[in-house]
Amino acid sequence: xxxxxxxxxxxxxxxxxxxxxxxxxxxxxxxxxxxxxxxxxxxxxxxxxxxxxxxxxxxxxxxxxxxxxxxxxxxxxxxxxxxxxxxxxxxxxxxxxxxxxxxxxxxxxxxxxxxxxxxxxxxxxxxxxxxxxxxxxxxxxxxxxxxxxxxxxxxxxxxxxxxxxxxxxxxxxxxxxxxxxxxxxxxxxxxxxxxxxxxxxxxxxxxxxxxxxxxxxxxxxxxxxxxxxxxxxxxxxxxxxxxxxxxxxxxxxxxxxxxxxxxxxxxxxxxxxxxxxxxxxxxxxxxxxxxxxxxxxxxxxxxxxxxxxxxxxxxxxxxxxxxxxxxxxxxxxxxxxxxxxxxxxxxxxxxxxxxxxxxxxxxxxxxxxxxxxxxxxxxxxxxxxxxxxxxxxxxxxxxxxxxxxxxxxxxxxxxxxxxxxxxxxxxxxxxxxxxxxxxxxxxxxxxxxxxxxxxxxxxxxxxxxxxxxxxxxxxxxxxxxxxxxxxxxxxxxxxxxxxxxxxxxxxxxxxxxxxxxxxxxxxxxxxxxxxxxxxxxxxxxxxxxxxxxxxxxxxxxxxxxxxxxxxxxxx
Numbered sequence: 001x002x003x004x005x006x007x008x009x010x011x012x013x014x015x016x017x018x019x020x021x022x023x024x025x026x027x028x029x030x031x032x033x034x035x036x037x038x039x040x041x042x043x044x045x046x047x048x049x050x051x052x053x054x055x056x057x058x059x060x061x062x063x064x065x066x067x068x069x070x071x072x073x074x075x076x077x078x079x080x081x082x083x084x085x086x087x088x089x090x091x092x093x094x095x096x097x098x099x100x101x102x103x104x105x106x107x108x109x110x111x112x113x114x115x116x117x118x119x120x121x122x123x124x125x126x127x128x129x130x131x132x133x134x135x136x137x138x139x140x141x142x143x144x145x146x147x148x149x150x151x152x153x154x155x156x157x158x159x160x161x162x163x164x165x166x167x168x169x170x171x172x173x174x175x176x177x178x179x180x181x182x183x184x185x186x187x188x189x190x191x192x193x194x195x196x197x198x199x200x201x202x203x204x205x206x207x208x209x210x211x212x213x214x215x216x217x218x219x220x221x222x223x224x225x226x227x228x229x230x231x232x233x234x235x236x237x238x239x240x241x242x243x244x245x246x247x248x249x250x251x252x253x254x255x256x257x258x259x260x261x262x263x264x265x266x267x268x269x270x271x272x273x274x275x276x277x278x279x280x281x282x283x284x285x286x287x288x289x290x291x292x293x294x295x296x297x298x299x300x301x302x303x304x305x306x307x308x309x310x311x312x313x314x315x316x317x318x319x320x321x322x323x324x325x326x327x328x329x330x331x332x333x334x335x336x337x338x339x340x341x342x343x344x345x346x347x348x349x350x351x352x353x354x355x356x357x358x359x360x361x362x363x364x365x366x367x368x369x370x371x372x373x374x375x376x377x378x379x380x381x382x383x384x385x386x387x388x389x390x391x392x393x394x395x396x397x398x399x400x401x402x403x404x405x406x407x408x409x410x411x412x413x414x415x416x417x418x419x420x421x422x423x424x425x426x427x428x429x430x431x432x433x434x435x436x437x438x439x440x441x442x443x444x445x446x447x448x449x450x451x452x453x454x455x456x457x458x459x460x461x462x463x464x465x466x467x468x469x470x471x472x473x474x475x476x477x478x479x480x481x482x483x484x485x486x487x488x489x490x491x492x493x494x495x496x497x498x499x500x501x502x503x504x505x506x507x508x509x510x511x512x513x514x515x516x517x518x519x520x521x522x523x524x525x526x527x528x529x530x531x532x533x534x535x536x537x538x539x540x541x542x543x544x545x546x547x548x549x550x551x552x553x554x555x556x557x558x559x560x561x562x563x564x565x566x567x568x569x570x571x
């Protein structure tokens with residue numbers, strides 16, 4: 001396709017009057033020239049915000065965008081209805097830089113090594129030229145193109161590189177309603193068709209359940225059914241249990257840790273104590289400390305690390321109760337009523353957690369150590385999905401039925417992040433090959449619910465759920481990439497947003513949300529964010545470090561629509 005040169009005397013606007021690193025200022029000579037005209041069947045107008053201009057200077061040519069139009073202060077103060085048509089106006093343009101290009105080859109260059117000087121000529125140009133230059137400079141293979149959007153004002157297809165979008169993490173932002181859900185659906189469908197990455201979708205609100213009807217989708221659904229997916233409590237760390245049970249720092253935390261250690265080394269304690277203290281055991285499931293000498297016990301406890309995989313968590317409340325002892329003469333233990341009283345709140349919290357019907361099914365508490373139900377275990381499903389022989393291309397994790405109490409959802413999601421973090425750093429050759437050959441893209445819907453979370457009350461220790469933070473910082477080079485989706489950018493930590501190199505931004509009207517995006521955006525793109533409140537359905541601003549320029553695009557409707565429609569009040 002032959003691109004039309006914008007440098008025609010009929011298109012000339014005027015000359016540059018001021019140059020800065022981010023924008024230029026242009027004084028228009030005569031308001032009588034501010035009228036619509038046609039050039040090569042394109043309708044052009046000098047008076048419209050958002051129009052494109054081309055700048056010619058020696059061997060350099062530039063494409064810029066009009067971001068502000070105003071009148072000089074003196075003319076603005078004297079403007080009235082009576083003199084509007086008779087007075088001579090001299091409007092001022094503020095024009096934001098986009099990119100430079102070669103006029104012979106139309107090859108664009110992202111870096112701006114030279115700036116046009118004062119007195120350079122400015123020409124109004126068609127938005128089609130801007131899109132044509134972008135598409136002409138795509139040297140993409142078919143497997144790398146994402147064909148999901150078109151230019152906002154020209155309806156011309158724009159192809160962007162999937163690597164440029166995701167290889168430095170991505171964020172999809174919006175104010176409210178359902179535009180972002182449609183964007184996620186469309187992006188996922190395109191990625192699935194390319195079949196060059198494994199895709200995990202964290203579905204917090206059941207919006208994307210329609211993906212389960214497709215042959216390419218696997219899923220993990222948490223609910224209170226006996227045959228649902230479960231998260232084995234044996235995958236918890238000690239910090240996770242502290243976040244769940246919230247022990248007081250001085251009086252309850254040591255008891256919780258020692259009780260878990262005891263339940264993890266029962267076999268070793270049995271071997272040492274059985275011959276001399278058979279009454280030490282209660283149903284062979286807990287250890288009775290009262291009246292026993294502590295020397296051999298302490299030696300076993302100190303020599304072994306805490307191993308939660310060997311802990312039957314159903315016995316934890318009783319073990320803590322039996323652990324409320326104090327050391328008497330000759331290093332023997334006796335019951336400590338004061339300690340028991342101070343520990344009752346922790347015991348009640350643990351009993352409440354273990355007796356909750358939802359928790360029993362979600363964490364497979366009833367089966368305990370005897371569980372070997374791998375087809376329902378979340379991490380077994382993960383391992384199976386990541387293997388090359390698995391033909392499924394999308395894995396959806398449905399968290400919509402997990403109760404909001406106990407901060408279970410946040411802790412469980414943090415454990416999922418930790419799984420990906422550990423697997424991506426796995427040094428075994430078979431796992432390294434999996435992540436190198438088929439990188440993972442994790443889509444996180446409602447990301448503000450799971451990031452920047454700390455669990456603490458007025459008495460307990462503070463536990464920071466930071467596995468996601470480490471993924472954002474460390475895992476890109478190991479083949480794990482993130483795509484955050486949120487309607488509250490202000491709730492995402494600033495340093496996490498700084499790790500995001502691609503932003504797909506739908507309408508934003510809250511000043512705090514807009515400020516959070518501005519702080520994480522390149523300086524040259526901040527002026528474009530002023531267009532955000534004017535965006536409408538399907539429309540978005542796409543910007544990123546890997547892109548030639550900031551783009552104003554319209555997302556195509558996906559074939560698999562999310563469950564995002566609002567019920568009508570009146571039919």
